[in-house]
Amino acid sequence: MSSKIRVIFVDDEPKALGAIRRMLRFKMSDWDLAFAESGADALALFAEKPFDVIVSDIRMPEMDGAELLRRVKEDYHKTIRIALSGQVGLSEVVRSIRSVHQYISKPCDAGDLIAKIEGALKSREILSDSTMQELVAEIETLPVLPHVFKSIEEELARQEPSIKKIAELISMDVGLVAKILKLINSPYFGLPTQVDSIFQAITMLGLDTISSLIVGTHLFSMYDGKSMPDFSLTMLWEHSFRVSNIARIIAEYEGLDKATIVQARMAGLLHDVGKLILVSYFPEQYHEVLNIVSKERKSVHSAEFEVFGTTHAQVGAYLMGLWGMAGEVVYGIGYHHSYDEYDMSISMLVSMANMIDHQCIIIHEDYNRFVLNNSVLRGQGGKKIEEWTSHIAKNWDGIVQFNVLDKDMINLLRE
Structure with missing residues (x-):
């Protein structure tokens, strides 16, 4: 059984996913990377095996990032949820705020992206016990950065x-x-x-x-x-x-x-x-x-x-x-x-x-x-x-x- 960290990136722009794939190619020995061009495709991959981290764009057709991350939160509450997006409107922020652990702005270089993901993963290492997971599941939302x-x-x-x-x-x-x-x-x-x-x-x-x-x-x-x-x-x-x-x-x-x-x-x-x-x-x-x-x-x-x-x-x-x-x-x-x-x-x-x-x-x-x-x-x-x-x-x-x-x-x- 693979012990790799599973990370999925979701964006309706194939070029954006391609850029991320190239940026993170040297992490493939440590991370099991997956890429999806829609919320539906991402949920299908989750159904096969849950991911440790999801990094999703917010503005996507049909199912947008806010809805996708909301569903991931409900069904896979241990998954770390990150929004990687350009400028988004206030209404989109409000809709996604309860489902997002952190926002990362586009453009983002490989070093910053990896540091954000690894920082979040380190916190989960400290809180790996089941009791903590249950406590976190009870918290509807964590305070959001100003x-x-x-x-x-x-x-x-x-x-x-x-x-x-x-x-x-x-x-x-x-x-x-x-x-x-x-x-x-x-x-x-x-x-x-x-x-x-x-x-x-x-x-x-x-x-x-x-x-x-x-x-x-x-x-x-x-x-x-x-x-x-x-x-x-x-x-x-x-x-x-x-x-x-x-x-x-x-x-x-x-x-x-x-x-x-x-x-x-x-x-x-x-x-x-x-x-x-x-x-x-x-x-x-x-x-x-x-x-x-x-x-x-x-x-x-x-x-x-x-x-x-x-x-x-x-x-x-x-x-x-x-x-x-x-x-x-x-x-x-x-x-x-x-x-x-x-x-x-x-x-x-x-x-x-x-x-x-x-x-x-x-x-x-x-x-x-x-x-x-x-x-x-x-x-x-x-x-x-x-x-x-x-x-x-x-x-x-x-x-x-x-x-x-x-x-x-x-x-x-x-x-």
């Missing part, structure tokens, strides 16, 4: 993206500008100077960090706190910012490359978004999670596993993978409670940053600081963590209530 983010993605895809253009796009949403500037200027982001414009923010932080900020802001703003008043959105947001900044500071201290620093910051910022999904869709069960945490003094992720059979880390990785985040960012989110290698990967940086924040920031007397069973602490990481926390305390202006981990505390964290 229009501003998609416009920025299109600009970033250009050979020479314009910071000025991206600043203009963000500035179209006054509320988003206000939120981003407020967050950037908070002590949790750790910038040395006041930032008073989006252009300045992009120049200082880079386009990738600003893009992840937009995603995070959108996710947190969609949450309705009325359904669960005992869940603190503010504390979660502030924790996410601190983890993002701690991961960045460690990466810079260790002299890692710019791409790793950016991805560590992104993964840190988004590492807990899975909590928002669980709280939003399963508030009653999450009440039970918080009761277990409070009464039994367990960590949140262990209580989540007890109730759901999965954790917010896995759910968040799934969401970010489906949205096309880089594979390393997806892994960093998915394994931020369980990674145990000292390798300076995104996963290690986020895992250590998360542990440092839970141990070094004292929110209140009853704050449940979990102890991480992490083999990193038994090796070189155990020696490094004292250096890192000392460096963080000295180089993070505005951070308060940060306790440096000494050798005695580190020994308590060991297995």
Whole structure:
């Protein structure tokens, strides 16, 4: 039996399918590729054997892409659904929005297309258990990326993206500008100077960090706190910012490359978004999670596993993978409670940053600081963590209530 990933591309233009076939010919040893010129042909191929990924054009005669992806969602809910299309009207977006995991704009080069598909597949690797699949099947729709983010993605895809253009796009949403500037200027982001414009923010932080900020802001703003008043959105947001900044500071201290620093910051910022999904869709069960945490003094992720059979880390990785985040960012989110290698990967940086924040920031007397069973602490990481926390305390202006981990505390964290 073949273990290849099965991917089907659907487009009524034979030339478009031919171009994709040529672009991906070197993936044929890894992927089982199929091509269909209509929705009906695609469903016939699904009936023979389901696909792991479907990439479909939206504008097609007879059965359009929105209808095709809707049917795939109903009958093959584990299939990752991607729309690869040119400019489409608002009505077409609305019709397909509940059935599409992510949109990819035409034209798209092979590298971008492969990265999007593999990023989505990595999220499924993290969430391969049947319990998670059942939970995902219950969710009618996942939050959709805001229009501003998609416009920025299109600009970033250009050979020479314009910071000025991206600043203009963000500035179209006054509320988003206000939120981003407020967050950037908070002590949790750790910038040395006041930032008073989006252009300045992009120049200082880079386009990738600003893009992840937009995603995070959108996710947190969609949450309705009325359904669960005992869940603190503010504390979660502030924790996410601190983890993002701690991961960045460690990466810079260790002299890692710019791409790793950016991805560590992104993964840190988004590492807990899975909590928002669980709280939003399963508030009653999450009440039970918080009761277990409070009464039994367990960590949140262990209580989540007890109730759901999965954790917010896995759910968040799934969401970010489906949205096309880089594979390393997806892994960093998915394994931020369980990674145990000292390798300076995104996963290690986020895992250590998360542990440092839970141990070094004292929110209140009853704050449940979990102890991480992490083999990193038994090796070189155990020696490094004292250096890192000392460096963080000295180089993070505005951070308060940060306790440096000494050798005695580190020994308590060991297995």
